[in-house]
Amino acid sequence: MATTSEPAATTSSQPSSASLLSIRSVAKHFGKNVVLRDISLEIAEGEFLTILGESGSGKTTLLRILAGFEQSTSGEVWMSGERLDTEPPYRRRVNTVFQSYALFPHMTVEQNVGYGLSIAKRPAAEIQSRLAEALAKVKMSAYAKSKPSKISGGQQQRIALARALVNRPRLLLLDEPLSALDANLRRQMQVELKALQREVGITFIFVTHDQEEAMVMSDRIALLRSGELEQVASPREIYNRPATSYTAQFIGHTNLLDADVRQGTAICSALKWPTAMPDGAALFSLRPECIRPASTTSATVALPTKSATVRFTAKLRDQAFHGATDLLRVESDGGLILTIRTASRDLPNSEARLEFEFSAADAIPVRATSLASNSEERH
């Protein structure tokens, strides 16, 4: 165990009353391979926090450290003012819903769900009533006597959830629990899971690689990139105010504008807009839906005024129909390629010159961080 004893003794940073879990400078190395570095995160009581990241970002390792299946190389984890990471998994008031559910194949649904209570030697009457309650909550009472192999994937998922929740943990960890389900069932379970979390009031830490899932369910999203926290914020904030280019690209779709700022004006190719950024190079994120066809056909030059609307002319390169919206790829004067999301409608043929506009306030300055090459075309 590579933990330093001095800071632990003083517990200088005792978590505030609202904070349930406190992850402090946690790092994990597998040999020379650094999987997590310097992760610090406070998680509030009753919060639904999603750890979002690509495969290999370290999200599952972080979850396994919280569950106790892995030891962190350095750093500490505290829960309600008590050290958590030095306890073996079976003494933590933390339960896990595994990615592949990990139901015991030799036990019935009922025995699976009652396992934790029977290990804890609860009285038989209490086990019976809590069991019935848990099965009813996940609508699986009818399958109490079935073996896990006889029920469907979605039902196994509910049983895994009931088996964890019946123990009334302080913290529930969910390791991509929906990834094995088909798209429709998955969306349904997202809603159910979120509703269930509100109902029971237990803190959820949910791991996923699916940014849409993260947006739908979470109170806050912690975005991991190669073992480091990229940004921790509410879904709205992380989408509307991405701190880095990686966040902007990973969550949703964006145009990254490599601009040059001179005396309050950002210049990128033929586009110019007012900004509060200091002089020099700056990177801006402009969401495709923030660009719209210009309301009137007039001047083609952008007007650098406060809360300005920036206009530009561009050639239509490509139009893709996405149902309610169209995704356009246009080339502005000066050769800048932009992606634009507009309400679906018919546009003139390609090569047509069209006018577009966006508000300068929608161009969000972001810190430059590299995006893994294979995730360029994410939706």
Place this chain on the structure above:
Amino acid sequence: MFSRAYRTAVTVPPLVWVAVFLLVPYLLMFCYSFWSVSDSGTIVHSWNLDNYKELLTKPVYWQTLLRSMWIAARVMFFSMLLGYPLAYFLSFHAGGRKDLYYQLVIIPLWVSYLVRAYAWKTILGTDGVLNTLLQYVHATRHPLDFLLYSPFAVVLTLTHIYTPFTFLPIYASLEHIPRNLVEASHDLGATPQQTFWRVIFPLSIPGVLAGATFAFVLSLGDFLAPLLLGGPSGIMISNIVVSLFGAAYNWPLGASISLCMLAIVIGLLFFSERLEKKWSFS
């Protein structure tokens, strides 16, 4: 999919092999068991149940059979006692050395059965390694004579020889247990001991049954270990069969004992397979 000629070419040779070298001998043995030997020492092909009557009435046969089963049961017990912890350790705690240890367990199987039996003879004999050592350190004054030519020597040798056979199926069944089940058990509050008894052991029962069956059936039919190390008190049923087919020249009686053992073994295999099915969850 395949041509008729190809299928014939592939299936006929093994069928012929099994028929000529397995089914026909069994059939012959079945016939012999209902025949008898005349006083002049020729086999009389008249059908009767005398051999089976003799087996039931003469205590030496069924007593030897019972002793053989008792020896086989002890071998089964001790090889489980050695094989299970070994398999558990290798599967769950050997880490990167798993493959090395696995090979070490397997290597004895490459050594001839006879060599291993003789090795025990050298170790257990009156002038053997063990007795010499005991006398040298003055633990005993005279050589211990129960070590060799006794059921003890037979059980010891057979346990040594058949432990890898019990180890293998147990190891295979332990390796098949998804590790996240163990994690799930810990996660739900079970200590490592509770996890072993409530998750790991129940899931390894098919391997335990297969291993136990191996050890019991293989040692029940063994005749070399009792021949070399058993002495008069360590005689097993197969030794009687050997002598009936050899020196005693009573093939019909030998065949009837063989058929009884065959029936016992088939019964055991059938029973253990049903139990294994009941306990398998894949």
